Amino acid sequence: MVKIAVENLYFRYPEAAGFALRNVSFRIEEGESVAILGENGAGKTTLAKNLNGLLKPTEGSVKIDGVDTRSLSVAKIARKIGFVNHNPEHQFFAEKVEDEIRFGLRNFGFPEETIDKIIQEVLSVFGLEEYRGKNPFQLSGGEKKRLAIASIMAWRPEALIVDEPTIGMDYAQKMNIRRVLRRIVSEGRCVIVITHDVDFAATICERAIILSRGEVIGDGRLRELLSDDELVEKASLRKPFIIELEEETGLTGLEEDFDILSSILMEVFQKCRS
Amino acid sequence: MSFLRAFKYRRKDTVVHRLDPRSKFLLSVVLMMVSIMFADIRVLLVLISGQLILLFLAKSLGEWFSSLRGLVFFFAVIFITQLLFGGTFYTGIVLSLRLVALSSSMSWFFLSSTPEDIGRAMSVAGLPIELTFSFTMAIRFIPVIYDEFQSIYDTQRSRGLELEKGGFRDRIRNLMPILIPLLVGTIRRTYEIADAMEVRAFGASPKRTTYKPLKLKSGDYIVCIASAILVVSALALKMVYGVE
Ligand SMILES: Nc1ncnc2c1ncn2[C@@H]1O[C@H](COP(=O)(O)OP(=O)(O)OP(=O)(O)O)[C@@H](O)[C@H]1O
Ligand SMILES: [Mg+2]
Numbered sequence: 001m002v003k004i005a006v007e008n009l010y011f012r013y014p015e016a017a018g019f020a021l022r023n024v025s026f027r028i029e030e031g032e033s034v035a036i037l038g039e040n041g042a043g044k045t046t047l048a049k050n051l052n053g054l055l056k057p058t059e060g061s062v063k064i065d066g067v068d069t070r071s072l073s074v075a076k077i078a079r080k081i082g083f084v085n086h087n088p089e090h091q092f093f094a095e096k097v098e099d100e101i102r103f104g105l106r107n108f109g110f111p112e113e114t115i116d117k118i119i120q121e122v123l124s125v126f127g128l129e130e131y132r133g134k135n136p137f138q139l140s141g142g143e144k145k146r147l148a149i150a151s152i153m154a155w156r157p158e159a160l161i162v163d164e165p166t167i168g169m170d171y172a173q174k175m176n177i178r179r180v181l182r183r184i185v186s187e188g189r190c191v192i193v194i195t196h197d198v199d200f201a202a203t204i205c206e207r208a209i210i211l212s213r214g215e216v217i218g219d220g221r222l223r224e225l226l227s228d229d230e231l232v233e234k235a236s237l238r239k240p241f242i243i244e245l246e247e248e249t250g251l252t253g254l255e256e257d258f259d260i261l262s263s264i265l266m267e268v269f270q271k272c273r274s
Numbered sequence: 275m276s277f278l279r280a281f282k283y284r285r286k287d288t289v290v291h292r293l294d295p296r297s298k299f300l301l302s303v304v305l306m307m308v309s310i311m312f313a314d315i316r317v318l319l320v321l322i323s324g325q326l327i328l329l330f331l332a333k334s335l336g337e338w339f340s341s342l343r344g345l346v347f348f349f350a351v352i353f354i355t356q357l358l359f360g361g362t363f364y365t366g367i368v369l370s371l372r373l374v375a376l377s378s379s380m381s382w383f384f385l386s387s388t389p390e391d392i393g394r395a396m397s398v399a400g401l402p403i404e405l406t407f408s409f410t411m412a413i414r415f416i417p418v419i420y421d422e423f424q425s426i427y428d429t430q431r432s433r434g435l436e437l438e439k440g441g442f443r444d445r446i447r448n449l450m451p452i453l454i455p456l457l458v459g460t461i462r463r464t465y466e467i468a469d470a471m472e473v474r475a476f477g478a479s480p481k482r483t484t485y486k487p488l489k490l491k492s493g494d495y496i497v498c499i500a501s502a503i504l505v506v507s508a509l510a511l512k513m514v515y516g517v518e
Contacts, residue, residue: 049428052432054428054431054432073436074431074432075431075434075435075436078431078432078433078434079434082432083429083432085425085428085429085432087425089455089458089459090422090425090426090429090455090459091426091429091430091433091451091455092454092455092458093450093451093452093453093454093455103433103435103451104433104434107433107434107435107436108434137458151433152432152433155434
């Protein structure tokens with residue numbers, strides 16, 4: 001399984017005045033689930049693109065399993081580290097949902113016989129079976145996002161980076177995406193979630209890396225970092241509901257039962273109202 | 275692409291930027307005409323020096339120089355075709371200088387005028403608002419579409435697309451995953467903009483007022499007079515002194 005090592009990474013866009021990333025260093029071990037948090041323009045997307053070789057460091061290095069990304073093609077890295085753009089519409093071009101999944105598999109040279117089997121499996125895991133023959137552009141926002149993730153998970157990369165998975169999504173769709181991501185984590189794959197949604201991150205990720213103005217201002221266990229009021233404020237974030245709840249009630253391990261918990265709360269709320 | 279950099283508006287506060295777009299446009303057209311009229315190296319060099327002064331006043335020499343690097347390809351084409359089809363080294367130089375003069379005639383104008391300014395100058399000149407509006411929109415959306423292209427290209431590359439791979443037909447086919455999302459996005463945006471314009475009553479009244487009316491200032495008169503002098507002296511050089 002994949003290991004990512006970032007060392008003193010500086011990155012500047014061509015023509016930009018300043019650095020978008022400054023002196024970023026961290027390691028991500030196999031099977032870790034990491035949230036990358038930070039305010040708008042903090043450099044999260046830029047960092048993600050450096051991790052999968054779309055951007056190469058201006059200074060410093062990013063190494064995938066010990067190999068510098070400068071010496072690897074994007075396709076080579078993508079085979080190991082999947083990247084899901086925040087806008088799924090930037091990737092759809094096929095007429096049918098199934099062909100959208102087929103694209104990556106063909107690019108990576110999977111044999112035709114196995115491709116159909118994989119598509120079938122992926123569609124069912126991601127709850128997209130009924131849309132198999134539909135046009136991707138006609139799906140709802142949440143379905144589009146799931147298809148975008150599915151079309152990348154199809155070739156089973158060892159790590160997955162998802163940019164803003166919950167943007168513009170209703171609660172049910174969010175829970176669907178969350179289920180999908182948690183499943184990937186439970187398979188022992190590494191998941192890196194870029195988000196502003198701390199509640200979402202808190203129920204998926206063990207670890208958080210907090211960026212602010214291109215610098216890492218926090219790296220460690222997500223619950224510890226997000227309990228630090230000063231840090232949370234500096235990164236324009238908010239304490240996740242689940243942590244607040246645990247602090248209030250003195251209970252622990254609530255995120256394991258988040259689904260049950262939220263349905264209980266819902267019931268209580270409805271009882272109170274009636 | 276770097277060649278285009280010499281035509282992209284940069285916000286700066288200089289004498290040239292503050293000029294009225296109409297007088298700038300006049301001078302720009304005159305400079306273009308003069309660059310085409312002469313095949314004499316001395317005239318072209320004087321012309322280019324004049325343009326360099328304009329670019330210096332617009333604090334844009336840097337952009338101009340970086341665009342020269344983009345022109346190198348065209349210089350090579352000029353020299354090769356000249357040498358292949360009976361021209362001489364001398365005509366190669368003349369044509370290259372003319373290309374520099376022509377592109378600088380336009381570059382200082384575009385570098386120092388906002389798309390809105392250009393559009394306003396066009397509508398003051400009597401062009402219909404539909405035309406000028408489309409023109410300014412097109413210019414303004416180039417960077418937006420370029421960003422979108424970049425994002426789509428990155429996304430497809432992360433799905434294993436390799437543009438450099440395969441023969442000619444494969445390469446054409448490989449463009450589809452980039453062109454289709456780009457087109458879909460652009461068409462969709464067109465509808466959205468049309469709706470947004472309609473809800474703000476675009477075209478509802480035949481008579482439009484301008485928010486910032488254009489006004490000629492003393493600098494503009496100088497530019498106009500300079501343009502006139504330039505035309506007269508160019509004609510004199512050509513007709514009276516017979517300069518090529
Ligand atoms: N293509 C680009 N060219 C130049 N500068 C860029 C480019 N893309 C991003 N930037 C700049 O780099 C910085 C970091 O941007 P980035 O998109 O990585 O932020 P982000 O943390 O993902 O923000 P958001 O939460 O809004 O998505 C910003 O200041 C942005 O303006
Ligand atoms: Mg981003």
